[in-house]
Amino acid sequence: MKKRFPLRYTGAFQNKASGNPGEWYLGNTPGSGSDSRRPILFIHGFNRSSDTWYEDNDMYATAYENGYETAFIDVYPDRNxxxxxxxxxxxxxxxxxxxxxxxxxxxxxxxxxDMQVALVHYGADPYIERMITLATPYYGSQLADLAYSRWGSWLANILGSKNDATYSLQTGSMNRFRSETDSQPNVYQTPIYTLAGTKWGRFSSSLYWGGLYLRAYGSNDGAVTVKSSRIKYATEIQVGEWNHTTIKEGSSTFDVFKPFLQEEVESFAHRQAAGTAHVAQDPEAGNYVSGGAFTGTTNETIHVEKGVHEMTVNWLSNQADSNLILTDPERNTHPYFTTDQDDDAFFEGAYHHTLTIHNPASGTWTLEASSAQEEHYLLNVSFVSPLNSLLSTALSSEDRKVKVQAQNLKFQTDVTIDYYQNGKLQLSDKKASQASEAAFHVPDLGEGLYNMTMNIHGSYAQQPFRRTIIQSIYADGHGNLY
Known part of the structure; x- marks a missing residue:
């Protein structure tokens, strides 16, 4: 179904799109249009609707002012x-x-x-000249892994953010998707151009916290890493100082990708996509994660090893008025958390309570939380520390094992494996502590996602430390791991 909305001076539609999946809308026809300019179809992302392009966004107005005919379509915001x-x-x-x-x-x-599936698997490529993607997670997002992890599930369940879209964006699932899609002969049929961002949102916002968490996996825009935005057969236009929101704003990126809207593309099979290949890389162990539910008072212990340059504590909760007091090893209190509501995809609606400490004292810190009603929370502590690069994990598909490795560290690891089939939890299995160089077997329970939450604790420079590494692995019906 199509609708046409006249353009206001501000670039917004006079009426709002319905948000009904499958409905599409036409922008006003610009008077300065050119026959050589292809019309643009804008497709929104996860947990959004088509009005994301013109409500508090000048993308539609910018395209109109540049003489382009436009269309907008609503898809399911929470489906795969x-x-x-x-x-x-x-x-x-x-x-x-x-x-x-x-x-x-x-x-x-x-x-x-969504569009790549339409092109490659459902035959839409005869109708599309080319596609430009803005921060598309071709290899998924580690924030989706977190939402389905041992600690993140507490809160994600309450917020309703565990849905088909989040489930499909786990990195294990997306690696399986890439194997199914990139092997198709028509994958080169429609040229793809990509943009990626490296900025985060304002302090304590969802994209700031997302940036902190994803920092262990490389440069990112607060929701998607630069590495995930790349595929080997696409041409990267630019990596710029945009966050996951500003990258879709007309004043930020339209002029950047405008030359590629009408570029005369030679046979795409012969083009080189220089520097855009996705390269697997072990993440740094820069986060400690915990979570749960409580009523009254609860305490979390944070171990800070020597040499930490910065520590950011983020208490993500379903309560806006969480009462938090952080106490350092010298018994000094740090109660001044900044609170902001999450407005992005994976934990939308939750409240971030954030505090950054520069050059924190080494030793044991305590975070006390009190609430008069039941509170569900996810605690993430992000460290800037030399320790981060000393810990890593490796997957061995041959013997179905995930190995936790460290350089000259004494440590133990507790692992919880949550096995999902078609988005539903089938089994949760906690493994006992293992010694250094631990290897954990991925159980063979059939096709599905195995979300592994690895809690690592040990000693570094004679001080205790804690880190958490979360990894999702997809097993197909033949036992292959992704």
């Missing part, structure tokens, strides 16, 4: 890329027939995955 890809494939032919020519797609975040 397979369902959205099938939906897009049904509707794109109608949009193509309306314009009478091929379309350029501009997709934000998961919208790029």
């Amino acid at each position: 890329m397979w369902e959205n890809g099938a939906l897009l494939a049904q509707k794109i032919k109608d949009i193509y027939q309306h314009f009478g020519e091929k379309i350029v797609v501009v997709a934000h975040s998961k919208g790029g995955l």
Whole structure:
């Protein structure tokens, strides 16, 4: 179904889009349009709707002012890329027939995955000239892994953020998706261009905390790492100082990708996508994660080893008025947390209570939380420390083992393995503490996702430390691990 909304001076529609999946909308026809300019179809991302392009965003207005005809479509905000890809494939032919020519797609975040499924698996490529993706997580997001982890599940369940979209964006699941998609012969048919960001949101915001957590996995925009935004057969336009929100704003990126809207592309099979390959890399162990539920008072212990340059404590909760007091080893209290509500994908609606300590004293810190009602929380402590690069994990597909490795450290590891089938938890298994160089067997329970939460504790420079590494692994029906 199509609708046309006239353009206001501000660039916004006079009426709001319905948000009904499958409905699509036409922007006003610009008077300065050119026959050589392809119309643009904008596709929104996870937990959003088509109005993301013109509500508090000048992308639509910028495209209009540059003489481009535009269309916008609503897809399911909380479903996986397979369902959205099938939906897009049904509707794109109608949009193509309306314009009478091929379309350029501009997709934000998961919208790029939805569109790639439509192109590669559902036959939409004859109607699309090329696709430009803005911070699309081609290899998933570690924040989705966190939402399904031993600690994050407490809060994600309450917020309702454990859905098909989040489940599909776990890194293990996305590695399986890449093997299914990148092997298709038509994957080179439609040229793909990518943009990625390296900035985070304001302090204590969802994208700031996301940036802190993802820092262990490389440069990121607060939700998606730069490495995840790249695929080997796409051409990277630019990596810039955008966060996951500003990268889709017209004043931020339209002029950057504008030359690629009408570029005459040679046979894409012969193009080189220099520097855009996704390179696997062990993450740094920069986070300690815990979580749970309580009423009254609870305490969390934070061990700070020597040499930590910065420590940021983020208490993510379903309560806005959490009462938190952080106490250092000298019994000094640090009660001044900044509170901000999460407005992004994976924990949307929760409240971030954030405090950063520079050059924190080594030793045992205590975080006390009190609440008059039941509170569900996720605690993430992010460290800038020489220790971070000394810990890593490695997956051995041959013997189905995940190994926790360290350089000259004494440590033990507790591992919880949560096994999911089709998004539903089937088994939760906690492994006993293991000695250094521990290897944990991934159980063979059938096809599905195995989310492994590894809690590592040990000694560094004669001071205790704690870190958490979360890894999702997908096993297919033949026992192959991704």
